[in-house]
Amino acid sequence: GENVEQHPSTLSVQEGDSAVIKCTYSDSASNYFPWYKQELGKGPQLIIDIRSNVGEKKDQRIAVTLNKTAKHFSLHITETQPEDSAVYFCAASRDFGNEKLTFGTGTRLTIIP
Amino acid sequence: KAGVTQTPRYLIKTRGQQVTLSCSPISGHRSVSWYQQTPGQGLQFLFEYFSETQRNKGNFPGRFSGRQFSNSRSEMNVSTLELGDSALYLCASSLGGSGGSYEQYFGPGTRLTVT
Numbered sequence: 001g002e003n004v005e006q007h008p009s010t011l012s013v014q015e016g017d018s019a020v021i022k023c024t025y026s027d028s029a030s031n032y033f034p035w036y037k038q039e040l041g042k043g044p045q046l047i048i049d050i051r052s053n054v055g056e057k058k059d060q061r062i063a064v065t066l067n068k069t070a071k072h073f074s075l076h077i078t079e080t081q082p083e084d085s086a087v088y089f090c091a092a093s094r095d096f097g098n099e100k101l102t103f104g105t106g107t108r109l110t111i112i113p
Numbered sequence: 114k115a116g117v118t119q120t121p122r123y124l125i126k127t128r129g130q131q132v133t134l135s136c137s138p139i140s141g142h143r144s145v146s147w148y149q150q151t152p153g154q155g156l157q158f159l160f161e162y163f164s165e166t167q168r169n170k171g172n173f174p175g176r177f178s179g180r181q182f183s184n185s186r187s188e189m190n191v192s193t194l195e196l197g198d199s200a201l202y203l204c205a206s207s208l209g210g211s212g213g214s215y216e217q218y219f220g221p222g223t224r225l226t227v228t
Contacts, residue, residue, distance in 0.1 A: 099146050
């Protein structure tokens with residue numbers, strides 16, 4: 001089955017700096033890669049996703065890049081703000097109506113004011 | 114549009130009991146997936162329902178079961194509870210359908226504590 005590895009497990013950055021979280025996956029058939037943000041006491045919130053036919057996707061301060069050859073994808077957050085502090089999860093799934101997401105182990109991001 | 118709702122939000126049960134958790138998906142979404150979240154194992158997929166049929170299943174024992182109703186609402190049941198079943202149970206909904214994965218939106222979860 002699919003295995004998703006996520007690094008680092010914790011990350012602290014100064015407010016205004018950039019943060020990068022990286023994930024690798026094992027199943028070459030995976031072609032959908034969402035990122036979720038989970039705040040304390042809440043469920044995961046979808047913040048951005050990318051499909052395998054795209055190499056990069058941006059949404060304001062958030063971007064995701066995908067390298068299918070190397071089987072890794074990354075989340076980039078620029079101009080970080082205190083409200084970006086949370087746990088971030090990457091995930092992967094196959095297409096063809098398969099809703100099963102395999103998650104990484106999470107990254108606790110702390111923004112230092 | 115209202116988000117995914119889950120009831121109850123918190124639950125305390127005793128070993129050996131059974132429990133039923135409920136999930137109402139976003140209006141128009143036909144797929145409901147369930148996940149278990151624990152500090153040790155992270156987020157793990159339990160099962161997914163689409164149009165009242167279980168379409169996908171994770172690696173959990175048969176004590177974990179679920180169903181989906183005609184209005185897309187879903188329930189999951191855990192029988193003969195064990196201490197290790199203590200977790201946050203998350204429900205996610207998506208449009209579903211064939212031919213592609215769709216964005217999944219999560220509810221706030223049900224925190225189950227087994228004593």
